[in-house]
Structures are given as structure tokens and as C-alpha cells.
Amino acid sequence: MAGTWVFVEQKDGNIRKVTFEMLSELKKGGDEVSAVLFGKGVEGLATDLAKYGADKVYVADDDVFAAYNTGAYVAQITAMIKEYKPNCVLFAHSFNGRDMASRLAQKLDAGLATDAVAAEITAGKGIFTRAIYAGKAIAKVEVAGDPVLATIRPGVWDVGDTAGAGEVVKPALAVTPADVYQVQKSFAATVSARPDLAEAAIVVSGGRGCKGAEGITLVEQLADVLGAAVGGSRASVDSGWLGHEYQVGQTGKVVLPNLYIACGISGAIQHLAGMSSSKNIAAINTDTEAPIFNVSDFGVVSDLFKTIPLLIGELKK
């Protein structure tokens, strides 16, 4: 058995933090921890992966892996699993991670726990804690398998500093032309100076109380003072003030930042589901009865249009 594997989330040579979180967490277990890295011209990243705990780094470097491609990536990792026999493979619960893990699981006729927030992994078995109903309930799921497969929510584990040996292993290329059934015609990167909503340490969200673009601009200004991501409730997305990619809640994203600031958000159940696991919650709302105050650590009953500019002033003092 070749220990536990972490599939590396990287784009254009930048490794996402969730990869280091998974490596660090598994490193605590004492088993051999390996990083599995696919891309083009990415071998240099092995050093970074070793720094956060990778004892081995399996590098598949080829043009076919330059951009994420389900069929190519799944074919490659399937062959590697058969050859090296890891007892567990963890993926990030990202667009790519869950796509790849689902197709792989079915190819292996295996179970899969997605979006896990905690894991207990023993040989041949994993018990994963999953938030269901977007966090309104919690399920513990047992996944038996060889290997055990799961996707892990970004931000639930801390990045540690225990290094691994980082020995580079180069598996044989196992992709055939038939595996490349998806063709990426173009990619438009989101141009934003703000952090990714799913991974941000601070999120500032605007709701119905923002009343329109002017209110959202205030939310954005506060976010920029804090280096925060911007989010929104369903009301502000449905009203067209923010795109759906900003929506926090049951039909949007689930976030767990260190600080969540809800501005003009009443706190509908489906919104609370997406943010109430945040470590610290602040709320600004004119309605003293708003349900958001029931989950807030610090609430102010006041008008966001007056409060946010004053708050920015105080923070900049």
C-alpha cells in the first residue's frame, strides 16, 4: 500500500491552498503522504508540495494535462492507482476535484464522499463528515474502498509546517486519444483583485437592504479595506445586483471564513445554511428582529448606508 494521496489543485503553476491543507492534515496521521500533480511544466512545484508534507510527488507532466480535462486526468490517475495502490485518494471539493473524483469513483465502481469537512481514514475505510442540506444537518458517511475516495471542502483544515521528503516519481503516461473527449475551446479567467469567495478569510456580503448598485458598492468598498471577498444573498443575486457566482446559501456557495459580515441581509434559512459555520459573524441591519442577529456574534441595528462609511473610517484610523 502506498499510503494516502492528495490530488494537487493547481492552475498555471499556482497551487491552491486547499492542497496544502489536505497534505498537512494527512501528514498528522503518520502514513506516507503523496501528492499527485498533473500539468505541463509543473515539476518545479514538487518543492512546495514537500514543504507541506508530501513524502512523494507523483508528477505527470504532458501537454495533454496543460488544462484540466476529465477524461485525460481520470485515465491517468486510474492507471496510477492500479500500479501504486494507494489506500486513499483525496481531492479538493472544487469544480475540477468533484468532477474528476465522481468520474473516477464510477470507473472504479466505488463509493465517494464529496464535500467532506472531517475525515477519519483507516486502511480500506474512511468515515467522512459531510454537511447536508447546505449545512442544516450533518451526516457521517462510511466509504469502504480500495482506495477510499473523497473530496474535501477548502478551509476546514489548517496548513501545517511539517515537511516531507518530496521524492519525485514519474509514472508512465496512460492517456489515449479516446480519453480526451472534452475539448476546451476557451477559458476566461475571472479578473478580480479580491480573493476567491470559497477560500477568503473575510467575506462581506450584501442583501436586499443594499437596495441596488449603490449599496453593493459600499459592500465592495468595505471588502477592499479588509482584503475580503464579496458575497451576496439570493435577494441581491435575483435582483441582478450581483452575479450568481457571488451567492452564498443553499443554491449558492457555502463559505466558512474567519469573519463574515452580513450587510442588509435578513437571514433566510437558505442563506444561513451557507454562512453560519463562519468562525465570526457580524451583521448590520435596520430590523432588530432580523433572524441574522440570532446567528451573529456581533450585530449592529443600523442603516448600512450610514454605518459602512463610518466603519471604514474607524478601521482606517
Add this chain to the structure above:
Amino acid sequence: MKVIVCVKQTFDTEAKIELKDGKISEQGINLIINPYDEVAVEGAIQLKEKGVASEVIVVSAGSDKAIDAIRTALAMGADRGILIKQDTGADEYARAVALATAIKAENPGLVLAGHVAADDGASQVPTRVAEILGFPHVNVITGIEIADGKATCTTEADGGSAVIEVAVPAVISSQVSWNEPRYPSMKGIMQAKKKPVANVDAAAVENKTKIIEFSLPAAKTAGIKIEDEVDVCAAKLADWMLNTVKIQVK
């Protein structure tokens, strides 16, 4: 082109979740079509209106109650339904096998589904169905064009959006921002009652995963609430952010 849409019946997203005998209670819960699947139904109907789809078939795996989700889709404009009787405790693997078995028998040109269900949040089933059928798939689409035996999909992706092309038949899963699902008209609701719905039993397969415990998250308790002049509110909030949460200001 025959288009199949997979729909799952889920709890209303405004539902409060309670446990009864260690399981999620369905008592008093309003059941709806999973919002992501509803968008897939709308997408399929639009493909029919454009003349791309010849027939829209709705498939659901679940309890007898799931007939309501199928009828809603039929009222929106789908042509017929297939209800696969399956224990609601089926996991993603068993559900995918059940759906794929029914889909295969229809030999469709395209399979649509929501990319995730609002209840279990697993986002596995459409991809698993594609693997079983040996079809390509594209997940989390916000737009689609079908021409010359190819589906060109705009998708949400990590760090941006991508345009992905696959040959059809394919499994395509929707993001809620793809379209705005229509409300069924009264005429549609009346017509839906007469549209055929076939009942089939699920393929007998064992789950690959086992839920060993359900629980509810620890209730959050309300913290400090300040009702004062706005400058006091702002100053106290800033103080809490800086000295209790200990944030860094840029």
C-alpha cells in the same frame, strides 16, 4: 434528438431540518424539484422550442411521491415521464445505476441534470451516469449550443469560465444561472395530468457508502447586539473586528 432530464425531488430550500428517530424528518416538509434540476428541465424545453430536441423525457428515481416532481416538469412542457421506484436511502452510486439503466433503454441524444442536489449536495450523480453510459459529460453549464453532433457548453470553472465542446450523446449538468425556469401555466398543469408516466423498478444494486449518523449542527447563540446611534454602532463594530476577531486592515 431525444432529450432526457434527470430530476430529483428535494426539500424546499426554506425547509428547517429536524431529526426523528435519528433520521431526517420529512414531516411537514414541502417537496420541490431540486432547483438545479428545474433549470435543466427548462433548458430541455427551450431546446425543444428551438427545434433541437424532438422529445423531452423526465426521469426521477425515488419514492412514489416523486411523481409530483415529474408532473411539475410535465406541466412546464416535458412530454412524458419515467418514475424509477427506489428507496430514498439509495446512495449516489445506486441512484446513478438506476438512472443510467432507464436512460440507456431510451437511447437518448442528450441527458441533462442539475449539477448538484440541494439536499445531499453531493454533485456526483450526473458524472457517474455519464461514466456508466460511456458518454462524455460537461458539468456546471451556464449555456449550451448544439450543432453538428456537438454540444458546446459554457461552464463555471475554478477561477473563471470555460467553453467546453463534447460530442453528443453526452450528459450535461446545469448551474442555476443557466436560465430562469418558467412557472407551469394552468393549461400546462391540466395537460400534464394526461401525459404518460411509466413506472419501473430500480436496478437492484447495493449502496457503496453507508450513512452511520445524522446530527444537527450546534445551535448558534446570538451574541452582542448594539442598538445605538450610528456612529456608536460603527465604532463598536470596528473595535470588535480589530480587537476580538483581530483582523488586519489593508
